């Protein structure tokens with residue numbers, strides 16, 4: 001697993017670095033970013049995996065969320081992957097729509113052509129990327145997972161499906177019930193086909209109904225988010241959690257929208273939440 005460093009910037013005593021590598025899961029070259037806190041110079045540190053939303057690359061979170069200061073204080077690495085496979089031979093939406101194809105991998109394993117050649121973001125995030133991070137950087141096997149919007153969906157789905165791999169889960173404005181949201185219906189129909197049975201494994205609401213292991217979940221949602229009612233539906237997730245006594249805290253934040261201004265306002269609380277569950 002060869003990785004090539006392509007940028008390196010000192011930040012709050014630690015380092016922000018970007019790498020490219022050939023992904024076996026995605027069958028293309030990929031880029032990711034890692035923030036290593038100062039403590040990583042002396043000993044392995046735990047890792048938060050951050051999954052970004054539609055249209056994003058590894059750069060949106062690292063440049064806009066302002067997470068490095070608190071990650072440096074807490075001694076936590078943060079890994080930000082890209083949001084889809086990339087490259088000239090990777091299928092894209094015929095109309096270049098922002099919510100399908102490039103930049104819109106939905107953190108699943110596509111089963112339908114032409115998507116099934118490269119769109120295996122689930123395998124990449126769950127297996128290939130952590131193995132690569134743990135082989136190349138001073139990190140422990142303690143992991144947490146978080147994300148925004150499409151990435152919040154990814155964090156919830158992957159965290160709930162792998163309760164022994166992640167000690168905590170958080171999300172900003174997640175697409176909480178994609179089987180019933182236009183973004184999710186469009187993506188799942190294209191990537192997985194029309195049989196809704198195949199969608200359940202990638203729907204946080206369906207997974208939460210079945211969850212046995214209680215990995216703590218924190219969700220922040222702005223009440224001025226223009227996507228809230230049609231696309232996100234975090235209340236459905238929260239209602240399922242309440243009905244079964246699952247430890248999920250949905251916080252409605254007055255006046256906040258869907259942007260990184262919102263994420264930057266609460267990222268410190270999310271990092272502190274995750275650090276509580278790192279041993």
Ligand SMILES: N[C@@H](CCC(=O)N[C@@H](CSC=O)C(=O)NCC(=O)O)C(=O)O
Pocket residue numbers: 052053054055056060064098148149150151258259260
């Ligand atoms: N029409 C918009 C939609 C794109 C958008 O809002 N992307 C969000 C994530 S939405 C859900 O996954 C985002 O994070 N954008 C990047 C950013 O840096 O803000 C558009 O095309 O802009």
